[in-house]
Amino acid sequence: MNTPIIQNLDLVAQGKVRDIYAIDQDHILLVTSDRMxxxxxxxxxPIPNKGEVLTQLSLFWFEQTENIVANHLSNNFMLEDLIQNQSEIDYFKKRSMVVKRLHPLPIEAVVRGYLIGSGWKDYQANGSVCGIELEDNLQMAAQLPEPIYTPATKAEFGEHDENITYETTVDILGEDLANRVRN
Known part of the structure; x- marks a missing residue:
């Protein structure tokens, strides 16, 4: 996977790009790898230093928006308190964040302005994306008349996300939360 493992923390999950280490029951260390x-x-x-760039961009925007929306950052722990090995500290310092342990939603909220990727594949197969009927004869990467909400399942590592309808999102999350996510 091209990312060193932190020896004295438990690796609890490894995604396509990020690794998650347990700190305690309320906090995790989120590490962004160079995996693409x-x-x-x-x-x-991998792309050298990609994890550092993504983490620093995230930290910048969390800081810029902290007065607008709450985020999951925590200053309860310093990396130096968690890792004893100096070479590990040097490697992970700019690519990791201590965050509150939260329960992620099992869906991805995707808003599309263009007909591309899995949306294009769905359209080719049945003329719709996530149950939203689109006009005939659209071309790949066509700009849509207005953005559309196209939820997807959040797949496990090695699996593919699957586009779902809004109604399926309601079945998974309940109507109130599905509506909050969509809007």
Missing amino acids: SAFDVVLPD
Whole structure:
């Protein structure tokens, strides 16, 4: 997977791009690797320093929006308190965040402005995306008249996300939460 393992923390999950280590029952260490994922596939060649760049961008935007929306960042632990090995500290410092342990929603909220990727595949198969009928004869990457909400399942590592209808989202999340996610 091209990312060193932190020796003294429990690796509890490894996604396509991020690794999750347990700190305690309320906090985790979220590490962004240099792995590259496209269309739910981890590509063989990592991008050097990608994890650092993504983490620093995330931290920047969390800081910029902290007065607008709550986020999961926590300052309860410093990396130096969690890792004893200096070479591990040096490697993970710019690519990791201590965050509150939350329960993620089992869906992805995707808004599409263009007919591309899995949306294009769905359209080719049945003329719709996530149950939303689209006009005939659209071309790949066509701009849609207005953005559409196209939820998907959140697949486990090695699996592919699956586009679902809004009604299926309601079945999974309940009507109130599905509506909040969509809007």
